[in-house]
Amino acid sequence: MSSTTSISPAVLIVGAGPVGSVLALTLLKNGIPVRIIDKAGPQIGQKGAGIQPRSLEMHHFLGTLPDFLSVAQSIPICTIYKIPGGTEILKTFELNPHEEPKPDTPYINSMVLGQYRQQSILHRHLKKYGCEVEFHTELRSFEQSDDHVLANIVKKSPDGAEIPEAMKVPYLVGTDGAHSTIRRALGLTFLGDTRDDVSSVIGDIEIKSGLNHETWHFWGEGSTKMVFLIPAEVDKNIFTMMVTGKELDHAKTASGRDELVKTITFVTERNDIEFGDLIWMSHYRPNIRMVNKFGEGRVFVAGDAAHVHSPAGGQGTNSGVQDSFNLGWKLALILKGLSPSSLLNTYTEERLPVIAAMLGKTMDLLNRGRDKPAADESKWKRGTEFKQLGVNYRGSSTLVDETTDLTKELIRSDSYSLASDGVIHAGDRAPQAPDLEDLRANRAATSLFDIFGPDHHTVLIFSSVRSEGEEITSKLSGYSKGLFKTVLILPALSESELIASVKQSSGFDLVLRDGCGHAYKVYPTLPGPCTVIVVRPDGVVGAIVRGIDGLLQYVNGVFVALA
Numbered sequence: 001m002s003s004t005t006s007i008s009p010a011v012l013i014v015g016a017g018p019v020g021s022v023l024a025l026t027l028l029k030n031g032i033p034v035r036i037i038d039k040a041g042p043q044i045g046q047k048g049a050g051i052q053p054r055s056l057e058m059h060h061f062l063g064t065l066p067d068f069l070s071v072a073q074s075i076p077i078c079t080i081y082k083i084p085g086g087t088e089i090l091k092t093f094e095l096n097p098h099e100e101p102k103p104d105t106p107y108i109n110s111m112v113l114g115q116y117r118q119q120s121i122l123h124r125h126l127k128k129y130g131c132e133v134e135f136h137t138e139l140r141s142f143e144q145s146d147d148h149v150l151a152n153i154v155k156k157s158p159d160g161a162e163i164p165e166a167m168k169v170p171y172l173v174g175t176d177g178a179h180s181t182i183r184r185a186l187g188l189t190f191l192g193d194t195r196d197d198v199s200s201v202i203g204d205i206e207i208k209s210g211l212n213h214e215t216w217h218f219w220g221e222g223s224t225k226m227v228f229l230i231p232a233e234v235d236k237n238i239f240t241m242m243v244t245g246k247e248l249d250h251a252k253t254a255s256g257r258d259e260l261v262k263t264i265t266f267v268t269e270r271n272d273i274e275f276g277d278l279i280w281m282s283h284y285r286p287n288i289r290m291v292n293k294f295g296e297g298r299v300f301v302a303g304d305a306a307h308v309h310s311p312a313g314g315q316g317t318n319s320g321v322q323d324s325f326n327l328g329w330k331l332a333l334i335l336k337g338l339s340p341s342s343l344l345n346t347y348t349e350e351r352l353p354v355i356a357a358m359l360g361k362t363m364d365l366l367n368r369g370r371d372k373p374a375a376d377e378s379k380w381k382r383g384t385e386f387k388q389l390g391v392n393y394r395g396s397s398t399l400v401d402e403t404t405d406l407t408k409e410l411i412r413s414d415s416y417s418l419a420s421d422g423v424i425h426a427g428d429r430a431p432q433a434p435d436l437e438d439l440r441a442n443r444a445a446t447s448l449f450d451i452f453g454p455d456h457h458t459v460l461i462f463s464s465v466r467s468e469g470e471e472i473t474s475k476l477s478g479y480s481k482g483l484f485k486t487v488l489i490l491p492a493l494s495e496s497e498l499i500a501s502v503k504q505s506s507g508f509d510l511v512l513r514d515g516c517g518h519a520y521k522v523y524p525t526l527p528g529p530c531t532v533i534v535v536r537p538d539g540v541v542g543a544i545v546r547g548i549d550g551l552l553q554y555v556n557g558v559f560v561a562l563a
Contacts, residue, residue, distance in 0.1 A: 009033040010335050012151055012169045014182060016133040017043060018115060019303030019320035020175035021122035025062055026328030028129040030455045032335055035169075036131065037153060039138035039176075045204050045280045046114035046232055046240045050075075050314030054388035054429065056107035058325050060449050061539055067121045072113040073233035074098070078216045080374050086219055086269035093377050095216070103518045104431035105389060106449070112233055115317060139181060140164075142172055144297045171331055172299045175324070178287065180305035186296045188306075192289030192359075195310070198366065199285040200244035201254045201263075204232075206276030207239045219268040220245065221374055227267045238279060243267065254283040286310040288363055290355050294323070294348040302327060307355045310366040313386045315358050322391070323351055329454055329537035338480060339559050343398070350393040353415040361385065361416060390417035393540060394427035400543040400554040401426035403524050423524055426544050430535040433519035436489070436512040439499055448519065448535075451487060451510065457542070458535040459486045459551070462520065464494055466502050468530040468547065473507035475548055476555075478562045485509045492517050 011027055013020045016038035024036045051072060059065040075096045082088040099108045123133055137155040144150075149172040155163045174182025183190060211217055213231040220226035225245035232238040243253055243263055253263040257278040265271060290307040294300055303320030327347050333339035365382070384390075392415060393399070404425055418424075424431065430452065437443040452458050459476065461469040469488045476484050487510045488502060494513055502511050514520050525531040526546050534543040534554055543554035 015175035022321040023324035030332035037137040048317035072111040188291040195286040203281030204279035208274040210273035312365040399426035431522040435516040460533040463530040
């Protein structure tokens with residue numbers, strides 16, 4: 001069949017897993033038309049099921065969180081069984097001990113939800129914007145020019161026929177996994193190591209009886225032979241399994257269902273476990289690799305296409321969706337003509353140090369636990385940094401921070417944790433602040449997380465001087481409507497005259513009173529009548545400034561100048 005040329009969307013996304021789907025949804029929420037394709041069918045299997053708190057916050061901003069929380073599960077107790085015998089409990093422990101949420105960190109505990117269910121939820125949200133994932137559709141090649149990318153794709157019909165199509169798009173993004181066609185075509189390096197010394201067999205298998213669904217089950221020692229069986233959070237008869245250890249023949253174990261069951265029975269010494277169908281299985285060797293940059297010209301990569309690593313710590317999918325959330329709002333502003341294309345340079349600038357730090361931390365975790373006895377809780381201990389709430393972009397060239405010098409090593413030292421001074425800086429995650437009174441809505445309660453969003457910058461004005469805030473909003477009035485959401489936050493002890501006055505001001509999108517003091521507690525305030533904090537569409541603090549001059553410095557670094 002002859003090739004056809006279609007009218008193109010603004011962005012072609014190759015790969016429809018959570019990483020590609022989050023990028024698509026971020027762009028659609030910004031009014032940017034996308035096309036998302038995947039050479040395979042809908043994903044099967046649990047895979048990357050861990051969801052870290054930083055990703056839960058992202059889902060709050062995207063509007064997908066309620067659907068995730070309706071089926072996700074907290075990480076249950078882990079049970080290690082004695083060998084020989086395999087039934088007597090040797091030890092139980094919490095992989096991630098429960099923490100009580102705080103006003104600034106409402107999502108502080110990690111959750112689990114199979115990746116195929118994460119994908120399904122995201123695809124349902126894409127459909128709300130008229131976007132259908134095109135499965136069995138493959139990118140074969142592409143060519144870049146100054147103003148577009150020509151992509152050659154092939155769709156396989158149900159009868160096996162191939163339907164070629166050539167399409168022009170302004171931008172192409174590869175979220176097509178560790179064997180990324182796009183990464184290879186761009187010539188990006190993917191240097192690192194393959195760890196044959198810690199290979200394993202992983203997959204999902206049905207267990208009809210013999211194990212409860214309320215705990216994660218472990219047998220043996222990782223240095224010799226070990227089996228994990230972890231029940232799915234929804235399909236309770238489906239268990240994720242890992243078989244590992246130097247004394248096992250992994251290739252033989254991975255040769256088929258019967259060999260897998262034989263090996264699991266051998267290690268666990270349990271003959272009472274009734275196995276059903278094998279869902280999927282793979283002989284897995286951890287790769288620790290990353291690209292030298294996240295794109296070239298008009299083509300970018302995200303997720304496993306840009307970095308792969310040990311599964312220890314549950315960082316993979318979480319890091320990938322954060323790639324997408326970083327890239328999405330920048331692409332949207334450029335496609336709308338509101339930001340210069342140079343803004344895309346900050347995608348690599350911001351994400352590369354984070355991923356380098358993540359690879360180091362997950363490698364250390366893998367090495368630390370490899371030879372320790374299973375009953376040693378330090379083998380399983382995860383630092384709070386793996387929740388990703390400290391992940392920051394303090395080295396980004398677009399930031400403006402009048403509280404500190406962001407070039408100081410004390411501040412920039414770690415892309416994965418808060419600054420050593422314990423203060424929020426530009427480049428850090430913007431904290432939550434609940435119980436804010438909306439003074440124009442009969443003091444109805446709202447929160448900063450309900451105000452932040454992927455399609456606008458939020459300008460928080462901490463001041464009790466109405467004129468200071470109004471000067472700021474007037475300077476932003478020339479930009480496109482909806483580009484900025486201006487929020488005046490009054491302190492808890494504001495006088496009634498001031499409240500009555502600012503309620504009448506039309507300059508602010510929202511006028512809030514911080515009745516419980518949460519916002520003024522977690523956000524830094526500078527000396528003087530006004531502190532302005534700009535929160536980017538990805539929930540990151542872009543600027544902390546005293547007033548209009550600092551604000552305009554940030555705005556001029558991100559947006560094109562007003563005509």
